[in-house]
Amino acid sequence: MTVTRAYHHGDLPRALLAAAVAAIEESGPAALSLRDLARRAGVSHAAPTHHFGDKAGLLTALAVEGFDLLAAALTAAGDDLLDVGVAYVDFAVSHRAHFEVMFRPDLYRADTPEVRAARERAGAALHLGVAALPPHRAEPGESRTDALAAWSIVHGFATLWLSGALPPDIDADPRAAARTVIRHLIPPP
Amino acid sequence: MTVTRAYHHGDLPRALLAAAVAAIEESGPAALSLRDLARRAGVSHAAPTHHFGDKAGLLTALAVEGFDLLAAALTAAGDDLLDVGVAYVDFAVSHRAHFEVMFRPDLYRADTPEVRAARERAGAALHLGVAALPPHRAEPGESRTDALAAWSIVHGFATLWLSGALPPDIDADPRAAARTVIRHLIPPP
DNA sequence: ATCGTATCTTTACGTTGACAAGAAAGCGAT
DNA sequence: ATCGCTTTCTTGTCAACGTAAAGATACGAT
Known part of the structure; x- marks a missing residue:
C-alpha cells in the first residue's frame, strides 16, 4: 500500500525548499520556522534537520539555488547593460525569497565552496x-568601478523596493522604474 | 544603600538600546535576544519587555533613532551630492546596527507615525x-528619478558592503570606493 | 504620611532549534 | 530469499526564547 504524500519519495528536500520560499514570501526570512515547514510538508518536526543539518543549512541551499537562478536570468538577458540591470531587479522582484536570503550572510553559511562558486557565476554574468559598455574613459581600472557602480545601482534599487521604501507609484511597475533609473548611469551615446 | 548598576536609574531603555546595537554588530539583527540584552544590562529577563512592549517595539525605537541619526549626518554633509552620498555610505558603515534594522521592516513596526516622520526627515536631507545638481536635462520629473538613482546607488553600495559581497580591497576603505562609485552618476562639468 | 505610578522581578506557558535513539524502507551482494 | 548496510524519517527530550500576568519595590506629588 502506498502512502499519499505531497511529494515523491526522496524529494523531501525540494518540497521543503519550495515551502520555505512560500513561507519567506509571506513573512520574511527571520520568521522562518523549520517546524512550520515540516507541518506544511506533512512530515515530522525533525525531518528538515535530517536533510539540511540545521536551519542555516537549509538557507544555504536556498542561497545557492538563488545565485544559480540569478546567473541564469542575467545570462538570458543578453549583453546590453540596461537589459542586464533590469533583469537583476526583475529577479529580485520575482524571486524575493531567494534574493532576501542571498544577501543576508548572517543567516546561512556564505563561505561554503558551493555558495562561493554560485556567487561567482552570478558575478560573471x-x-x-558591463563589459559591453564603450570604454569612454581611458583611466585604468575604470571598468572595475563601472561594474561596481552598475551593481550598486541595481542592487540598491532592488533592496529599496523589497524593503517597501519606495513611493507607491513605483511599487506598481518596478521594472519600468528600474530602467529609467539605470539610464542615469549610462552616458548618452 | 545604593545598588551598583551599569546605568543610571530610569535609563534602562537607553542602556538596552546600546546593548542591542552592540549585539547586532556582533551577530546580526536576526540573532538578537531580549533575554541576552537583559543579561548584559544586569536586569531580569522581562525588563526589556516592560519598556518596549515587545521585541518589535525595541527595534522600532532603534529604527527611529537610526533615521534621525541619518538625517543629521546627511544634513551635516552639506549641499554637494557627492558629499551627501559619501555621508550615506559612511553612516551605514559606522552605524551598521541601526542601518540594518532600518531597512528590514519585517522586524519592526515601520508604519508608526514616529517612524514615518523620522524616515521623511532623512529623505528630505x-x-x-540632489536638488543642488544642475538641471542638465530638461525633461519633466527628471529630478525625481535623479533622486531615486542617487539613493539607489548609495544604498546599493552600502548594503553590498554590509553583506560582505564586495572584494576585500574595497572593504578596507569603503568611503573612498563610495566616492569613486558615486562619481559615475554625476556628469562631468 | 500616603497614594499612585513607574520600574523591575518572579513565575509560568507555548514555541522553537537541536540532538539522540530508534523504526522502517530501499538495495546490492551473496 | 535474506542478510547487512545505508538512507529516510519518527519519537522523545532539552535548553532557550518571546510573551503575558501578577507581585514587589522605589519615586514623586500632594
Missing part, C-alpha cells in the same frame, strides 16, 4: 553586461 | 543634495 553581471560583468558581461 | 537626501533630496537636498
